[in-house]
Amino acid sequence: MSHAVTADDLRKSYPGGVRALDGLSLDVRPGEVFGLLGPNGAGKSTTVKILTTLARPDSGRAEVAGHDVLRHPERVRREIGVVAQRSALDPMGSGRENLTLQGRLFGVRATALRRRVDDLLERFDLTGAADRVVRGWSGGMQRRLDVALALVHRPGVLFLDEPTTGLDPEGRAAMWAEIGRLAAGESMAILLTTHYLDEADRLAARLAIVDGGRVVAHGTPEQLKEELRGDAVHLELRQPPDEPTARQVIALVAGLREVAFDGRRLSARADDGAAAVPAALAALESAGIGVAAVTVARPSLDDVYLRHAGRRYAA
Incomplete structure (x- = not known):
């Protein structure tokens, strides 16, 4: 063509x-x-x-x-x-x-x-x-x-x-x-x-x-979007975390991968987001990292951008 x-x-x-x-x-x-x-x-x-x-x-x-x-x-x-x-x-x-x-x-x-x-x-x-x-x-x-x-x-x-x-x-x-x-x-x-x-x-x-x-x-x-297997999991933290500590904590949660931080926002991928969220919440709370909101969704173009550019899309 x-x-x-x-x-x-x-x-x-x-x-x-x-x-x-x-x-x-x-x-x-x-x-x-x-x-x-x-x-x-x-x-x-x-x-x-x-x-x-x-x-x-x-x-x-x-x-x-x-x-x-x-x-x-x-x-x-x-x-x-x-x-x-x-x-x-x-x-x-x-x-x-x-x-x-x-x-x-x-x-x-x-x-x-x-x-x-x-x-x-x-x-x-x-x-x-x-x-x-x-x-x-x-x-x-x-x-x-x-x-x-x-x-x-x-x-x-x-x-x-x-x-x-x-x-x-x-x-x-x-x-x-x-x-x-x-x-x-x-x-x-x-x-x-x-x-x-x-x-x-x-x-x-x-x-x-x-x-x-x-x-x-x-x-x-x-x-x-189809290149991103599974669900997108987004957690809005109550305050910006100590990233090395938060990474260490979240790494212990089975089923989460491709973890990324952007200010107070933690994003990851999971084959079954609904199953991974309770364990992630428990692990973060036990480490003193408060969570304000959680979203589980199918991949979006914002998730694609996060995957390829290493940060969320912003104007």
């Missing part, structure tokens, strides 16, 4: 010895949503900047829509839509004016542009506010217009950089529905960066977890 986006062994360092990318590779197929996950500083933003021709890698190769990002950046820009973390809207223009200007910049002909603007305003439920100044719109409406702006010229590849940050639950749900329709209905490749693991689980056909400028895990959400 041909790829809409390909990155191969990308490396990038910034002044001061900061290594943003350390051999990152990934691919995105036409018609799929690909999730790119990782904490701040993991390399997500640098990856997106390189793929959208806003930065140059020190080494490695990348193609978007069949064009090399270094050799033909102007061709790449014609084929992509970008929704950045910061809004690109003109706050003093109306929604219709913002969309029309974007279309003109991409050379969309006047008649086709009028139809396209009307279609996008209706699609994103913005028709009623179309001729009002954007500055007075709600944050959710402005974010929907940001996405519409990136679609005016019908790109083949769409980059969404944390598109639902700051939206309320209703706004997030509406954005999720639209992203799903874009991938399914228009065969558009979508690269989505997000700090919401439930968002990636819901939307991404495949995903990559990035840490330290490298891909530490990749696959479908279900594949990644």
Whole structure:
């Protein structure tokens, strides 16, 4: 299958010895949503900047829509839509004016542009506010217009950089529905960066977890979760423990493995979490380590991140 986006062994360092990318590779197929996950500083933003021709890698190769990002950046820009973390809207223009200007910049002909603007305003439920100044719109409406702006010229590849940050639950749900329709209905490749693991689980056909400028895990959400046998056991301790002592105590509990600590949180895996919890509670309490809450659940993407990056996922 041909790829809409390909990155191969990308490396990038910034002044001061900061290594943003350390051999990152990934691919995105036409018609799929690909999730790119990782904490701040993991390399997500640098990856997106390189793929959208806003930065140059020190080494490695990348193609978007069949064009090399270094050799033909102007061709790449014609084929992509970008929704950045910061809004690109003109706050003093109306929604219709913002969309029309974007279309003109991409050379969309006047008649086709009028139809396209009307279609996008209706699609994103913005028709009623179309001729009002954007500055007075709600944050959710402005974010929907940001996405519409990136679609005016019908790109083949769409980059969404944390598109639902700051939206309320209703706004997030509406954005999720639209992203799903874009991938399914228009065969558009979508690269989505997000700090919401439930968002990636819901939307991404495949995903990559990035840490330290490298891909530490990749696959479908279900594949990644299925790699973790058994149950996830999480114990919220009353106070941060002496970790060596807590590890020594918990090591005596049969059935627990892959124990990790993150502040007051102790996480482990167990073939039978319900059976392992009483023994773990008794052992910790006898050592003077109080437990405030216990959770036993099937593996989540947060557990996948913990497994591969050694800490819980955090923005």
